Amino acid sequence: MACRQPLTPVLRRLTRTASSEIGRHSSKSQQALLRTTIRCLSTSQPRPLRQTPSRRTAQAKDEFTSTKYPEIQRDERFARLTPEHVAHFRHLLGDNAVIDGVTSPSAAIDDDLAPFNSDWMRKYRGHTQLVLKPATTTEVSQVLAYCNEHLLAVVPQGGNTGLVGGSVPVFDEIVLSLSRMNAILSFDPVSGVLVAEAGVILEAADTYLASAASPHIFPLDLGAKGSCQLGGNLSTNAGGLRLLRYGSLHGTVLGLEAVLPSGLVVDDLCTLRKNNTGYDLKHLFIGAEGTLGAITKVAIHCPRRPAAQNVALLGLPSYEHCRRAFSEAKAQLSEILSAFELMDAGSQALVTQVTGNTHPLADGGGPHPFYCLVETSGSNAEHDSEKLGAFLESVLDSGIVADGTLAADETQARTLWAWREGITEALGHLGGVYKYDVSIPLADMYALVEATRARVAEAGLIGEGDEFPVRAVVGYGHMGDANLHLNVATRRFDERVEGVLEPFVYEWIQERQGSISAEHGLGLAKKKYIGYSRNETMVGLMKQIKGLYDPNGIMNPYKYI
Amino acid sequence: MSALRILVPIKRVIDYAVKVRVNKAQTGVETAGVKHSINPFDDLSVEEATLIREEKLGRRAPGGVEEICAFSAGPPKAQEILRTALARGADRAIHVELKEGEDLEPLSVAKLLKAVVEQQKSNLVILGKQSIDDDANQTGQMLAGLLGWPQATQACKIEFGEADAVSVTQEIDGGTQTVRAKLPMVITTDLRLNEPRFATLPKIMKAKKMPLEKKTLADYGVSGEKRLKVLKVIEPPPRQGGGKVENVDGLISKLKELGAI
Numbered sequence: 001m002a003c004r005q006p007l008t009p010v011l012r013r014l015t016r017t018a019s020s021e022i023g024r025h026s027s028k029s030q031q032a033l034l035r036t037t038i039r040c041l042s043t044s045q046p047r048p049l050r051q052t053p054s055r056r057t058a059q060a061k062d063e064f065t066s067t068k069y070p071e072i073q074r075d076e077r078f079a080r081l082t083p084e085h086v087a088h089f090r091h092l093l094g095d096n097a098v099i100d101g102v103t104s105p106s107a108a109i110d111d112d113l114a115p116f117n118s119d120w121m122r123k124y125r126g127h128t129q130l131v132l133k134p135a136t137t138t139e140v141s142q143v144l145a146y147c148n149e150h151l152l153a154v155v156p157q158g159g160n161t162g163l164v165g166g167s168v169p170v171f172d173e174i175v176l177s178l179s180r181m182n183a184i185l186s187f188d189p190v191s192g193v194l195v196a197e198a199g200v201i202l203e204a205a206d207t208y209l210a211s212a213a214s215p216h217i218f219p220l221d222l223g224a225k226g227s228c229q230l231g232g233n234l235s236t237n238a239g240g241l242r243l244l245r246y247g248s249l250h251g252t253v254l255g256l257e258a259v260l261p262s263g264l265v266v267d268d269l270c271t272l273r274k275n276n277t278g279y280d281l282k283h284l285f286i287g288a289e290g291t292l293g294a295i296t297k298v299a300i301h302c303p304r305r306p307a308a309q310n311v312a313l314l315g316l317p318s319y320e321h322c323r324r325a326f327s328e329a330k331a332q333l334s335e336i337l338s339a340f341e342l343m344d345a346g347s348q349a350l351v352t353q354v355t356g357n358t359h360p361l362a363d364g365g366g367p368h369p370f371y372c373l374v375e376t377s378g379s380n381a382e383h384d385s386e387k388l389g390a391f392l393e394s395v396l397d398s399g400i401v402a403d404g405t406l407a408a409d410e411t412q413a414r415t416l417w418a419w420r421e422g423i424t425e426a427l428g429h430l431g432g433v434y435k436y437d438v439s440i441p442l443a444d445m446y447a448l449v450e451a452t453r454a455r456v457a458e459a460g461l462i463g464e465g466d467e468f469p470v471r472a473v474v475g476y477g478h479m480g481d482a483n484l485h486l487n488v489a490t491r492r493f494d495e496r497v498e499g500v501l502e503p504f505v506y507e508w509i510q511e512r513q514g515s516i517s518a519e520h521g522l523g524l525a526k527k528k529y530i531g532y533s534r535n536e537t538m539v540g541l542m543k544q545i546k547g548l549y550d551p552n553g554i555m556n557p558y559k560y561i
Numbered sequence: 562m563s564a565l566r567i568l569v570p571i572k573r574v575i576d577y578a579v580k581v582r583v584n585k586a587q588t589g590v591e592t593a594g595v596k597h598s599i600n601p602f603d604d605l606s607v608e609e610a611t612l613i614r615e616e617k618l619g620r621r622a623p624g625g626v627e628e629i630c631a632f633s634a635g636p637p638k639a640q641e642i643l644r645t646a647l648a649r650g651a652d653r654a655i656h657v658e659l660k661e662g663e664d665l666e667p668l669s670v671a672k673l674l675k676a677v678v679e680q681q682k683s684n685l686v687i688l689g690k691q692s693i694d695d696d697a698n699q700t701g702q703m704l705a706g707l708l709g710w711p712q713a714t715q716a717c718k719i720e721f722g723e724a725d726a727v728s729v730t731q732e733i734d735g736g737t738q739t740v741r742a743k744l745p746m747v748i749t750t751d752l753r754l755n756e757p758r759f760a761t762l763p764k765i766m767k768a769k770k771m772p773l774e775k776k777t778l779a780d781y782g783v784s785g786e787k788r789l790k791v792l793k794v795i796e797p798p799p800r801q802g803g804g805k806v807e808n809v810d811g812l813i814s815k816l817k818e819l820g821a822i
């Protein structure tokens with residue numbers, strides 16, 4: 001077996017592309033992306049997405065949120081941090097758990113604070129001067145109780161991969177990082193229940209489950225798995241790539257432990273699948289985006305890891321064909337269908353542009369207007385292959401699919417996935433992106449992209465040359481969940497673009513009873529627009545809950561509702 | 562120049578991306594329920610043969626490619642990789658069926674391939690430099706020896722010239738070396754040779770319906786007898802986990818403790 005480790009076909013493939021690419025463009029950003037791609041494909045170790053340094057080509061770089069959105073004012077009820085406060089935290093948590101820019105500010109400390117102040121998209125930047133990294137639930141409780149008493153605002157932060165600006169402070173809120181609470185507490189291979197601390201990185205949890213004597217799988221998977229944390233996943237109620245198969249976190253999370261701003265520990269770490277005893281309060285924390293309290297522990301139901309997985313990539317002539325393919329996939333693959341993802345030609349062209357890799361379907365008469373990635377997961381490889389083979393044959397014969405390919409090995413399967421999972425990152429490398437993560441009944445889903453593209457074109461904002469602020473309007477997403485990611489990739493910040501997009505996009509969605517935020521949440525970015533998807537009564541009830549759990553409003557202020 | 566009749570021997574092995582585990586009896590690795598695929602080096606052979614046929618460039622075979630024949634000796638499921646080879650460009654496929662778990666030593670494979678070459682009248686054999694299951698790196702060399710043909714191992718570039726000349730650039734320690742020989746010859750592939758493609762669906766479907774020639778070892782007069790007996794297979798020792806230090810002072814005292822400074 002000596003050769004298995006040194007031999008890395010994918011790595012080789014990508015590094016080779018990398019070197020030729022670098023030869024041509026010699027840009028740091030491209031090297032960085034290629035490095036990330038390599039990392040993403042060749043290792044299952046947690047990989048810090050944040051270390052891609054180049055994402056900010058076009059947009060107003062690293063501008064403070066407070067400068068960019070002057071209409072948001074600091075709430076002067078909140079106290080300003082003093083060295084006395086910090087001394088208390090140091091005493092509570094120890095020096096190593098505190099990044100302190102209050103007592104003796106310096107450029108070096110600012111560098112340490114920077115990653116906690118800027119979000120993944122580099123769209124939002126806060127002014128925090130203090131990061132606290134508690135190691136236990138008790139410490140979290142002590143910190144929050146103190147903050148509540150002294151009216152110090154707090155932003156809980158996980159892997160900081162959230163896409164709506166919810167994970168970073170706006171002003172001087174304290175960042176409460178859960179990253180040191182990263183222990184896996186227990187796993188029962190019979191029931192499949194995993195109990196872990198909130199700071200465990202998603203990929204680490206999945207790797208742990210994969211290597212268990214009876215391999216299991218984490219019921220959530222998403223492109224940011226190498227950085228995002230379980231607490232962050234719950235707080236955003238992340239959906240991800242396999243919701244189609246394993247359902248939402250509202251179904252898989254069995255229990256959790258959270259700390260309220262008062263310091264009260266909500267111990268609802270139930271590991272039972274059934275427990276109909278009273279209001280099921282854990283659901284309030286799932287998707288609360290840190291506005292009610294800090295999640296510290298999670299109990300989640302994990303399925304057996306499928307022994308056999310197959311991945312196919314299809315090229316299709318129209319969105320209507322994608323719908324028919326999805327319908328056929330449900331009918332013919334039924335219980336083994338584990339993902340059905342949609343990508344339009346524009347999104348694939350951008351990934352090609354950024355990575356310099358050849359698209360897997362480039363040979364077969366591509367590019368096609370649409371691509372669908374189909375994944376099956378099952379327990380019997382032969383059974384699955386037979387079913388998938390019959391499905392592929394039928395969609396090809398009936399003309400639903402123009403072309404496609406089937407991964408012949410695991411490396412190819414990962415490569416195919418990279419063309420879907422790499423879109424978010426590739427877009428980020430090209431400049432600022434307006435992101436809309438929406439849910440629309442399937443029949444109309446892609447029409448939003450077409451309508452938006454037409455509107456941007458009408459305004460004369462989109463084109464090939466540098467004079468056009470918009471590079472492309474693309475759509476991709478979790479077709480199986482009727483969840484579309486509408487992304488408008490820009491070359492630079494231009495306020496006309498925002499004017500054309502909003503409120504147009506939201507109104508379009510409202511007319512069709514869609515959701516303006518399907519899985520990324522509200523954060524700062526979507527706070528204003530909740531009214532398009534929830535009526536006044538609902539928002540009113542939500543505000544009552546917020547007032548009850550966080551009467552002083554110290555938890556993640558300026559955001560959510 | 563002669564038209565090429567290329568033989569591409571391929572092997573089904575545990576997928577490169579799968580973490581292998583030693584079985585309880587310590588007689589080998591766990592194979593049941595584990596994903597298998599084509600040996601990655603053989604993937605390169607299949608691709609190269611197809612590229613030689615496709616590329617109309619002057620550097621590619623002036624005599625053209627008459628036939629690409631994929632060959633595998635392996636369990637019934639080895640058919641899957643033969644079908645993939647057909648989908649990717651092979652014209653024919655021959656399967657010598659072995660029983661599940663039956664394994665051939667490199668010399669037996671070389672003898673078998675010699676018989677196939679003679680039967681198929683192949684004049685070029687492109688095979689992986691080694692298969693990632695037992696890493697022998699011997700089959701190509703033994704085959705060349707048995708046939709009395711020139712061999713070029715670890716190829717990262719193959720070019721064809723006039724009068725049956727073939728130049729092969731080989732990966733060697735810290736660089737490359739280019740050699741030239743005349744057909745017929747044996748070439749083994751190395752990682753940088755090419756980038757295997759994805760087979761398109763219509764071709765995958767077509768390949769499913771193509772006939773596979775089924776043969777047995779006896780058809781080629783090879784016995785498959787073993788000269789080596791595996792006594793024991795063990796996992797590499799687990800990596801020692803690292804420790805965390807609290808601060809710079811901690812690091813320094815740790816390094817001192819270890820005698821590193």
Ligand SMILES: Cc1cc2nc3c(=O)[nH]c(=O)nc-3n(C[C@H](O)[C@H](O)[C@H](O)COP(=O)(O)OP(=O)(O)OC[C@H]3O[C@@H](n4cnc5c(N)ncnc54)[C@H](O)[C@@H]3O)c2cc1C
Pocket residue numbers: 049120155156157158159160161162163166167168178198221222223224227228229230231232233234235236237238239240241289290291293294295296424425519520523556
């Ligand atoms: C490349 C990429 C792909 C993505 N793909 C998907 C996808 O397919 N599906 C999807 O749903 N999302 C996706 N996302 C966004 C997704 O919301 C996050 O990646 C993830 O769920 C957030 O986890 P995190 O640990 O990074 O949380 P953070 O970004 O740190 O925080 C997110 C929110 O949760 C709060 N929070 C974090 N931890 C806690 C805690 N312990 N207690 C209380 N509140 C907390 C924060 O205050 C913030 O409001 C993607 C993001 C990226 C960058």
